[in-house]
Amino acid sequence: MKNKNTTSIHPFEVIIIGGSYAGLSAAMSLGRSLRKVLIIDRGLPCNRSTPKSHNFLTQDGEAPAAISELSKKQVLTYNTVEIRNDLATSCERHEDTFRVETESGETYLGKKVLFATGIKDLLPKIEGLSDCWGKSVIHCPYCHGYEYHGKKTGILANGEAAIHLTKLISNLTQDLTIFTNGPTDLTSEQTESLGQRNIDLIETPLKTIKHQEGYINHLDLEDGSIVQIDALYARVPFQQNCKLPENMGCELNEHGFISINNFQETNIEGVFAAGDNSSGMRSLANAIAAGSLAGAIINGQLCDEDFGSPMNLN
Known part of the structure; x- marks a missing residue:
């Protein structure tokens, strides 16, 4: 230099x-x-x-x-x-x-x-997330969604961003869970609509993403519960x-x-x-x-x- x-x-x-x-x-x-x-x-x-x-x-x-x-x-x-x-x-x-x-x-x-x-x-400070970024923690259904179609899928987002992703991803899988990582910003009408489509909503913050070389095994939540998923969309x-x-x-x-x-x-x-x-x-x-x-x-x-x-x- x-x-x-x-x-x-x-x-x-x-x-x-x-x-x-x-x-x-x-x-x-x-x-x-x-x-x-x-x-x-x-x-x-x-x-x-x-x-x-x-x-x-x-x-x-x-x-x-x-x-x-x-x-x-x-x-x-x-x-x-x-x-x-x-x-x-x-x-x-x-x-x-x-x-x-x-x-x-x-x-x-x-x-x-x-x-x-x-x-x-600007990735959230959730243990394991950065290791999975671009592999099984993903941002775009057009870039990565096909590879996880039909799989257990999560969405790490809140408010309108969560609804936007849900609309896109629900075409790819029927096993979908939204993680708001804290209190939800969704309206009661939006929450009711998700329930009618059997889309789970979890407000408990994420603690750790357990993975194998960047590919998710499961999520550990702050309350000690475990959620099995294969992919997590994150709007960051x-x-x-x-x-x-x-x-x-x-x-x-x-x-x-x-x-x-x-x-x-x-x-x-x-x-x-x-x-x-x-x-x-x-x-x-x-x-x-x-x-x-x-x-x-x-x-x-x-x-x-x-x-x-x-x-x-x-």
Whole structure:
């Protein structure tokens, strides 16, 4: 690692901060347009604990790391794209150029910046939960639900979030229990509706998730009771994985995602966002689609600037 006092400046047309699926997808669009692109990534994708990825054509059931490795290999066949294993520590605008500094002491300049930085899940402090995250404690029925269809299934959520997940998951299993992990926020009408569908509701807090290498055996509750389940959906809060967009003035929406328009643009001219940091549809396929669009729009804007007049996208 270079000393932070090292002064070296590297110019690019586009700097992509975050090199998982959205970032790599954008880089491919840009690389195929011969744009000089830098990806800065420290190699810690949010789905790194998940053994298999699903619901993505041609790669259903493949390990996320294998998909990422193949993606990087293909993106780097375009020799205008580079990847640095580093952490971006600052991003500032200086007139019509963005200046990005990294943990290793490097400085990069770019005309456009794309944040593909993902989000960080804030997991409840329940013993065993983090060990099972992405394996048998899961967040998305589209990503993981089929593998547990017909199994004993729990939902760790409360209020409207619990009802939303219940509607989706009840199509996959008839053996369903909601764990509110404390007093319920459900209305009496909602509780009655669950009872009519034979969906159990347990308010007793969870103490421990007993598991074997991340796969649930049973749940221990605070009152000493034991509940046998095979999978537990958990609706957990999150925060932005990277604070740089907010530090630059990028707006967040009411759900905590980076606000973007239909072209992946933030409220700051020249700054884009794609992937989990800016979308509630949290999936590999969606991240790749968003990255591909961002790359195309960024390239289009660079072309506009070269010609001095904008293209008509309507």
